[in-house]
Amino acid sequence: MRYLPLTDHDRREMLAVIGAGSIDDLFVDVPEAARLSGPIADLPGHASELAVERHMTRLARQNLSAGEAPFFLGCGAYRHHVPASVDHLIQRGEFLTAYTPYQPEIAQGTLQMLFEFQTQVARLLGTDVANASMYDGSTACWEAIGMARRITKRGKAILSGGLHPHYVSVAKTMAKYTGDALDVSLPALTAETDLDTLIGKIDADTSCVVVQYPDILGRIADLTPLADACHANKALLIAVVTEPVALGAIKSPGEMDADIVVGEGQSIGVGLQFGGPYVGLFGCKDKYVRQMPGRLCGETVDADGRRGFVLTLSTREQHIRREKATSNICTNSGLCALAFSIHMTLLGEAGLRALAAANHAGAVAAAERLAKVPGVGLVNDTFFNEFTLDLGREARPIVRALADKQILAGVSLGRLYPGEAALENGLVVAVTETSTPEDVEALATALEEALA
Incomplete structure (x- = not known):
């Protein structure tokens, strides 16, 4: 049972105090196209818990989990191993x-x-x-x-x-x-x-x-x-x-x-x-x-x-x-x-320094390997675990193509700065302790194929 503490009379009194003719008047700043005039048409009126669980599971399987594929996304959110x-x-x-x-x-x-x-x-x-x-x-x-x-x-x-x-x-x-x-x-x-x-x-x-x-x-x-x-x-x-x-x-x-x-x-x-x-x-x-x-x-x-x-x-x-x-x-x-x-606390100072060293070493190895891909240039030679590549062409279609191959290649600057032609060739690649040499090789191979 829903708990509805206010009566219609209560609502009318509240609206009168603030000078609104109806509840809809409270949402005038929301564009008309973004408002619903009734229930969402595509949703069924009801379903059993079992049916809903199965449906949501099917939807979830369309996602590619960070732990299921070579993963090089960063730009402010990083995949690290959490004990x-x-x-x-x-x-x-x-x-x-x-x-x-x-x-x-x-x-x-x-x-x-x-x-x-x-x-x-x-x-x-x-x-x-x-x-x-x-x-x-x-x-x-x-x-x-x-x-x-x-x-x-x-x-x-x-x-x-x-x-x-x-x-x-x-x-x-x-x-x-x-x-x-x-x-x-x-x-x-x-x-x-x-x-x-x-x-x-x-x-x-x-x-x-x-x-x-x-x-x-x-x-x-x-x-x-x-x-x-x-x-x-x-x-x-x-x-x-x-x-x-x-x-x-x-x-x-x-x-x-x-x-x-x-x-x-x-x-x-x-x-x-x-x-x-x-x-x-x-x-x-x-x-x-x-x-x-x-x-x-x-x-x-x-x-x-x-x-x-x-x-x-x-x-x-x-x-x-x-x-x-x-x-x-x-x-x-x-x-x-x-x-x-x-x-x-689990890491301690020594553990944090060791984790940082592992991140940097992995990123250096990845940058050296990816820079050997024909058509790819390494933009920055100072970095920790994240660096930028110049692909020589727009990066966004390349990222999408590699995602179709179950490789999350990095973050395209065209996505972060839409409409900025001078940045659209940039690809920011993050390498953490969770990135294996095999992951890096898979990314390098896929990039070569995509840029060929």
Whole structure:
């Protein structure tokens, strides 16, 4: 039985208060073509559970699972091996069903886990402090831009062409409502990054420069000169990390004096999961902690001198006066943060460095093999586990052709930047510890056939 608490009279009164003639008036901003005027015609009125299960199974079999084929997709979401113990532990009832602790000090286990997560993230990103997680990397990136505006009292953010276009899109959406001016550019299929160009754009109106590390093409650059240029102009440097495993091998952004470091934590402990839920990472210098969005768990002692954990800082609009809130982030990605923390704990520093070394070695071997395919050029010679190929022709049809052969070849730049002819030949290939030499050879052979 459905629970319908409102009567027709209740609905009429509510509509009258807000000045709407009917419920349909609430949806006038939704295009007519996107609205349903009745039940979906193609769906049967009813079916048994058994029939529905069989039907959904048939639909699911049309998908190609990441574990069933050579898999080289990346660009912000990566396939890594997640130990079975991670899934086992996050399904414990006290974790799986937990929500935001409104009386936080009662939930000591949750606070301790988040405190340890913060410690791991801060050490990984090279920052003084990290918060208790955010929704995902793209929203964390925007929150960093908003934080820079509050700190500098300026409203222009310079976004690197190497920043993931989806992150750029989120920033554009939010900037409509804050008035921030975004200086956005496109990447170029070159081995060089755009740091010199970014430095030349910094002026007295600049609140921050946002750069991805490694960038969307997989390129790695020393961020120190950019940080120096930002600070000389009283602007902030925001570094975005979409592949945190890379920080087991390369210098962290915090070590290069980045002011705010954000990222996507999916690679560690969290599966691909059809695109989410993921977990946003957010760290900054200690002097900016009061402007950091989200929440911060701290360590203390109780009246008896015993170690305990508290919710030290909470800037969400539900906890403080709305006009004083620094963020509308309403909760942290607690379960994904737990998965991240468990995986990091299992790896330890030595394990993370070994994992990073395996990723890099596999990517180097793959790049050398694929560069030998006639017609294929390797764009960048600095990379971690992701690099860009120039196929000499549009990459999207090639990717589709290889997918028909059960090979997920990578992400075509034409898909990320539709209509940009200068980028349509680019193919971004990600190689992780799950990619075998046989997978690489299968990709190379299929590319040769497709390009012949």
